[in-house]
Amino acid sequence: MFPYIPNTEQDEAKMLEVLGIDSVDRLFDDIPEQVKLKRRLNLCAPLSEAEVSKHIRGLAEKNTSTNELICFLGAGAYDHAIPSVIHHLVSRSEFNTAYTPYQPEISQGTLQAIFEYQTMIANVTGMEVSNASMYDGASATAEAAMLAVANQKGNTILISETVHPEVREVVKTYMRFNDINVIEIPAVSGVTDIENLKRVISKETVGVIVQSPNFFGIIEDYTEAVAVTHENKALFIMNVDPIAMSILKTPGEYGADLAVGEGQVLGNGLNYGGPYLGFMAASTKQMRKLPGRIVGQTMDLDGKRAFTLTLQAREQHIRREKATSNICSNQALNALCATIYLSALGKEGLKEVATQCVKKSHYAQKKLIGTGKFRAVYEAPFFKEFVLETDMAIDKLNEKLAEKGFLGGFDLGKAYPSDQNRVLFCVTEKRTKEEIDALVEAMEAIKW
Incomplete structure (x- = not known):
């Protein structure tokens, strides 16, 4: 009846007898009375498995997803096409409980998958080495900042205002509890103010963080920013879209020290906001300072190709004071999705996805401006996201779009107070010409 707690009353009585106590509550005697709830949780009575399934389905049906709405929302989580091969492979039973492979002799398949993942992330970012994935893009960025703090002399991180607002907040949280100053470099016309960066950067700066393409979708040129960062002996950290890197200048080509980002776009669904995976790649110079772990390739006693955890930087493996991180999970299943995605598409396939994003987003921008209800905000080149200004409040606009079957854009006023009425x-x-044209028709039908 209750498969989640298989113990019978007789089982419970026997265990209490062995323990020499008269109730389960006695197991919690060491917890101070003042922190105990002393009442039942506000939950319904126990349910059968069938009843729980029905209840959960009912809750899920209250959500409206990209299965019902045509998605034109991005801002950090993206509705890309996912090849069907990913579902068929990651749903295999040997991957369902994939976790850190501590015993290489029985984890060769998982280790090989992670090794291939690392190789592909290094190739995509143009860097020399990658770790075995992290929690998400925001925490990966913060961990990169932590690496800079631990290995450079100084107490200040600079981060561009064109970096995703939520990523900036996560970085600030990490830094606040490590007594590190975070200074935001303002944006001018949608791009990082390089002149301000030159004025603010100092010998106390340990790292500079930028995003490519930036939060507004704009493609920035970071050549000058890299130069001024390295002149001040700080680390240059780039948060990047891995799909965009197939056609844009990579962190490796810029000479960045660390490349981080969100891997959700690589074959992972939107998943109502998670789980996702973060990636981190670096130059060889920074390799031993990376958080988490790195899977390496070696040979076994028979001379056959084998894999093992080569570099492990968390406190579980080395002295606590030598640890670079307490990263416990490598998001193995999500990283496997990314590995299969990159394998299935290949170099040319990834370029095709990126090229279609560019072409379709530019087509949509032109058509929306053509309705006469939107104005372009920035003239700079963009990848798959663009900012438009309108006379209607964005929340009202998105409400009307939802009624017509569309998930509208991100209200920039929520993150940038000066950007009211900008979307x-x-x-x-994944978006087709027909879907884009339908969005334009819907916009034309909405009364301003």
Whole structure:
């Protein structure tokens, strides 16, 4: 009847007898009375498995997803096409409980998958080495900042205002509890103010963080920013879209020290906000300072190709004071999705996805401006997201779009108070010309 707690009353009585106590409550005697709830949780009576399933389905049906709405929302989580091969492979039973492979002799398949993942992330970012994935793009960025703090002399991190607002907040949280100053470099016309960066950067700066493409979708040129960062002996950290890197200048080509980002776009669904995976790649110079772990390739006693955890930087493996991180999970299943995605598409396939994002987003921007209800905000080149300005409140606009079957753009006023009535639209390769044209027709039908 209750498969989640299989113990019978007789089982419970026997265990209490062995323990020499008269109730389960006695197991919690060491917990101070003042912190105990002393009442039942506000939950319904126990349910059978069938009843729980029905209840959960009912809750899920209250959500409206991209299965019902055509998505033009991005801002950090993206509705890209996911090849069906990913579902068929990651749902295999040997991957369902994938976790850190501590015993290489019985984890060769998982280790090989992670090794291939690391190789592909290094190739995509143009860097020399990658770790075995992290929690998400925001925490990966914060961990990169922590690496800079631990290994450079100084107490200040600079981060561009064009970096995702939520990523900036996560970085600030990490830094606040480590007594590190975080200074935001303002944006001018949607791009990082390089002149301000030159004025603010100092010998106390340990790292500079930028995003490519930036939060507004704009493609920035970071050549000058890299130069001024390295002149001040700080680390240059780039948060990047891995799909965009197939056609844009990579962190490796810029000479960045660390490349981080969100891997959700690589074959992972939106998943109502998670789980996702973060990635981190670095130059060889920074390799031993990376958080988490790195899977390496070696040979076994028979001379056959084998894999093992080569570098492990968390406190479980080395002295606590030598640890670079307490990262416990490598998001193995999500990283496997990314590995299969990159394998299935290949170099040319990834370029095709990126190219379609560029073409379709530019087509959508032009058509929306053509309705006469939107104005372009920035003239700079963009990848798959663009900012438009309108006379209607964005929340009202999105309400009307939802009624017509569309998930509208991100209201920039929520993150940038000065950007009221500005909306960030996203168009991925998944959107068809018919869907874009339908969005335009819906906009024309909405009364301003």
